[in-house]
Amino acid sequence: MLKDFFIKKKKYATVPSTKSKIGVPEGIMKKCPSCKKIMYAKELQKYLYVCQSCGYHYPVSAFERIEMLLDPESFIPFDQDLVSKNPLDFPNYLEKLEKDKEKSGLNEAVVTGKGKIEGYETALAIMDSNFRMGSMGSVVGEKITRAIEYAMDHRLPIIIFSASGGARMQEGILSLMQMAKTSAVLKQFSLAGGLFISYMTHPTTGGVTASFASLGDYNFAEPGALIGFAGRRIIEQTIREELPDDFQKAEFLLEHGQLDKVIPRSKMKETLATVLSIHTKGGDEQWHRD
Amino acid sequence: MAPGLEFEKPINELKAKIKELNQFMDEKGIDLTDELNHLKKRLDEVEKDTYSHMTPWDRVQIARHMERPTTLDYISFLFTDFIECHGDRLYGDDAAMVGGIARYRGLPVTIIGEQRGRDTKENLKRNFGMPQPEGYRKALRLMKQAEKFNRPIVTFIDTKGAFPGKTAEERGQGEAIARNLLEMAGLKVPIVCIVIGEGASGGALAIGVGDQILMLENSWYSVISPESAAALLWKDASQAERAAQTMKITAPDLKEFGIVDKVIPEVLGGAHHDPKTQANIIDEYLKDALSSLIQLNGDELVHRRLEKYRAIGDYSLVKGNILSEK
Numbered sequence: 001m002l003k004d005f006f007i008k009k010k011k012y013a014t015v016p017s018t019k020s021k022i023g024v025p026e027g028i029m030k031k032c033p034s035c036k037k038i039m040y041a042k043e044l045q046k047y048l049y050v051c052q053s054c055g056y057h058y059p060v061s062a063f064e065r066i067e068m069l070l071d072p073e074s075f076i077p078f079d080q081d082l083v084s085k086n087p088l089d090f091p092n093y094l095e096k097l098e099k100d101k102e103k104s105g106l107n108e109a110v111v112t113g114k115g116k117i118e119g120y121e122t123a124l125a126i127m128d129s130n131f132r133m134g135s136m137g138s139v140v141g142e143k144i145t146r147a148i149e150y151a152m153d154h155r156l157p158i159i160i161f162s163a164s165g166g167a168r169m170q171e172g173i174l175s176l177m178q179m180a181k182t183s184a185v186l187k188q189f190s191l192a193g194g195l196f197i198s199y200m201t202h203p204t205t206g207g208v209t210a211s212f213a214s215l216g217d218y219n220f221a222e223p224g225a226l227i228g229f230a231g232r233r234i235i236e237q238t239i240r241e242e243l244p245d246d247f248q249k250a251e252f253l254l255e256h257g258q259l260d261k262v263i264p265r266s267k268m269k270e271t272l273a274t275v276l277s278i279h280t281k282g283g284d285e286q287w288h289r290d
Numbered sequence: 291m292a293p294g295l296e297f298e299k300p301i302n303e304l305k306a307k308i309k310e311l312n313q314f315m316d317e318k319g320i321d322l323t324d325e326l327n328h329l330k331k332r333l334d335e336v337e338k339d340t341y342s343h344m345t346p347w348d349r350v351q352i353a354r355h356m357e358r359p360t361t362l363d364y365i366s367f368l369f370t371d372f373i374e375c376h377g378d379r380l381y382g383d384d385a386a387m388v389g390g391i392a393r394y395r396g397l398p399v400t401i402i403g404e405q406r407g408r409d410t411k412e413n414l415k416r417n418f419g420m421p422q423p424e425g426y427r428k429a430l431r432l433m434k435q436a437e438k439f440n441r442p443i444v445t446f447i448d449t450k451g452a453f454p455g456k457t458a459e460e461r462g463q464g465e466a467i468a469r470n471l472l473e474m475a476g477l478k479v480p481i482v483c484i485v486i487g488e489g490a491s492g493g494a495l496a497i498g499v500g501d502q503i504l505m506l507e508n509s510w511y512s513v514i515s516p517e518s519a520a521a522l523l524w525k526d527a528s529q530a531e532r533a534a535q536t537m538k539i540t541a542p543d544l545k546e547f548g549i550v551d552k553v554i555p556e557v558l559g560g561a562h563h564d565p566k567t568q569a570n571i572i573d574e575y576l577k578d579a580l581s582s583l584i585q586l587n588g589d590e591l592v593h594r595r596l597e598k599y600r601a602i603g604d605y606s607l608v609k610g611n612i613l614s615e616k
Contacts, residue, residue: 087547087604088538107608138603145600167491167513169523172537173549176491176513177602180499183468184475184599191476207513209464210452210492215472229464229492230454234518238454248459258462 032056048265057222057265059202061104062111062128065161069269070115075124077113079146084108084139090170096132104130108139109164112147114156118273120280123151123158129203133165136208140168141178144212148185148196157195157276162213166206179211186215195279197272200227200250200259218260218275221250222268227258295355297348298559301340304333341559344508346534346543350516352508352560353487359565361388361403361446364486367569368576369394369401378427381461386417386449387425387497389432394444395577397584400436402429402497403446406487419488420453423466426496430470433477442480442580445497450515451490467492474499475595478588482579484554484572485541486561490515501595502579503549505541506572507556511549512539549602552579 030041035054044051048068049058060068066075086093101107109131114123125147127134144160151158167175186196198216200209202225209229213219221227228248236243246252250262263271294302308329315322344352352358365372369392376383389402406419413419429445436443452463474481474497481500489498489511505511514522516530519537544550554575561568583591 081608082605083608085604085606088536090536139605142603142605169514169519169537171604172513172539173511173544173547174602174604176495177549177599179468179492180471180475180495181599181602183471184499184596187472187476188596190472207492210467210496211471212468214462214465214468227464228459229452229467230459234454235456235459239456241456243456247456253462256460256462258465 048268050265055223055264057202057224059129059163061130062106062126062161065126066111066115066124068265069272070117070124071119074116075113076115077111078150079112079143080107082108082139082143084137084171086170087138087174088170088172090172093170096170100131104128106131108143109134109136110140110143112143114150117269117276120273120276121156122276123147123154123156124161125158126161127163127201127208129163129165132168134163134203134208135165135168135175136178137168137171137175138178141175141181144182145185148182148189148194152185152189152192152194155194157197157279158189159197159199159272160212160216161199161201162204162208163201164204164206164208164213166208176207179207182212183215186212190217195276197275199268199272201225203227205229205231214258219258220261220263220271221253221259223250223262223264225250227253295348295351297344297351298340300336301333301559304329304336308333337558345531346510346540347516347531349508349540350488350510350530350534352562353510355560355562356408357562358487359561359568360408361405361448361486363565364446364569364572365392365401365403367566368573369399372401375432376428378424378431380424380427382424384417384422384425384428385415386419386421386453387429389429391441394442394580397580398439398441400432400441400443401446402432402443403486404449404493404497406448417453419449420451421449421493421496422453422455422458423461423463426463426466426470429497430466430473433470433474433481437477437479440479442482442584443477443500444576444580445481445483445500447483447485447489447494447498447511448487448509449490449493450488451518452493452496464492467496470496471499475599476592478592480580480583480586480591481595482576482583484576485509485511485550488515490518499595499599501583501591501598502551504552504554504572504575504579505544505550506554506561506568507541508560509541510534510539511541511544512537 029038030044031038032051034056037053049060110127112125125144196216198213198219200221204213204227226248253259254262372392374390388405404419405416407413407416482502483498483500485505487509491514516533517527519533520529521527541553545553557564557567
């Protein structure tokens with residue numbers, strides 16, 4: 001059977017560090033980078049880090065996302081002990097990883113696990129751009145792959161929140177191949193009837209856009225999120241024209257048919273709960289199909 | 291004779307001297323055979339020395355040589371009855387991605403490949419071998435068709451990367467590449483992928499998920515081109531040579547990582563020196579690959595392919611800080 005090919009390793013959980021909550025810097029007041037309006041940090045947190053004046057969505061860390069999305073105490077992390085090596089012997093790579101571990105309180109750029117959204121259990125992978133700009137190397141690819149496999153084995157849906165600068169340069173071709181790995185496993189997950197919700201947050205670019213992030217049964221995004229494959233600067237250099245301001249923004253992608261929906265953060269939890277609920281059986285017996 | 295590259299300068303100087311000497315002998319009727327033989331022997335030595343000590347950057351230059359054989363060149367050498375099929379049925383036809391049906395040693399196959407131009411005019415038509423979304427979608431259409439008719443698929447990878455353009459983004463090139471990765475992983479027919487020149491990023495991988503990955507000795511395959519890597523890592527595109535070294539992009543590197551199954555040797559100095567002979571060498575490797583893959587049924591192929599990609603990655607477990615076992 002297919003499952004025999006997936007070597008099951010013991011999975012461990014670690015307690016998330018409080019240091020990981022760094023999406024918004026400390027301070028009593030916050031100035032919106034978009035409209036410059038000043039808000040109380042406490043108030044900002046209450047509004048899920050969305051500016052109440054202009055709707056700007058502050059980037060949030062993986063654990064902040066977990067806190068605002070999942071039912072309290074429902075999150076169980078997977079594979080937090082997986083760490084990167086240096087397959088290319090790339091100069092200073094290990095040092096950079098150490099620095100980001102310190103900075104973010106994470107071992108890598110994605111947090112995986114399972115939890116409940118309004119009672120609906122789901123597997124999750126939540127990328128965190130505080131660690132190596134959320135880039136995908138071997139560990140990110142492996143953790144996401146294992147989360148998909150967990151969902152497949154336990155007949156759970158999976159939601160992947162992307163936030164990534166793309167493939168991790170320092171792991172070279174192995175990074176590129178994580179695109180193939182995650183996509184190959186998603187194919188099996190899809191054949192098994194699994195529900196995959198891709199939720200793109202700022203920024204979702206490069207190799208992550210060109211693999212799992214684009215492959216959801218539903219592709220959602222946060223307002224204003226930058227989503228694209230090639231970088232804006234290189235496109236401008238190639239075609240020698242200036243790009244519109246909204247180029248590669250979530251709303252631009254929606255307009256061009258690349259997304260199902262752009263969801264404000266205030267509606268994130270209820271929208272996901274509704275989608276999850278529609279994928280469970282409901283209504284009278286007479287409606288049930290086998 | 292193909293135009294020489296910078297690192298081939300000593301070879302070309304010797305070749306020029308030999309030519310000069312030959313002309314001199316013809317004109318003056320003087321016998322200088324001894325000198326000539328000496329020079330030829332020296333040329334042999336210098337060639338062997340130069341070509342066995344190529345840096346990654348030298349190989350990048352060979353991979354980019356204007357006269358290096360392209361996908362369509364190899365198709366004409368290796369296959370019969372080739373019928374090119376155009377269009378993605380959604381938007382347009384991408385000349386940077388060619389595909390069609392043909393026979394390989396009698397066996398019906400589907401061929402897909404990236405196609406760069408062999409001169410400026412053709413390069414403009416073919417977008418310098420950089421596919422747009424419709425190219426990947428055409429490739430996928432033809433691969434699905436191959437599966438329907440149970441034909442093996444052979445792909446030729448030769449691209450500087452996906453096209454960094456506004457329209458490519460508008461039409462969802464991220465999704466187009468992603469879709470190919472997902473679908474290729476599930477195709478129930480043999481897929482052999484051959485990197486024949488340049489293999490950069492998602493543009494290469496989009497036709498590169500297969501059962502056997504072969505790579506020509508002087509081709510390169512990387513998450514990003516050396517120039518872009520240098521620009522990203524060191525904010526300096528002129529450090530491409532350093533990036534070519536650091537990023538480990540050559541065929542022997544990829545063989546060592548286990549990404550490539552076999553390195554196909556090239557004729558001395560690179561494929562452009564003798565395309566016909568090069569095609570014959572590829573032919574031997576392709577025959578081997580297909581004759582073993584064709585024994586496997588669809589499910590076996592998919593399982594093996596999944597297992598192979600599933601295993602790629604380099605990581606370890608951090609010690610300590612483990613509180614509970616799930």
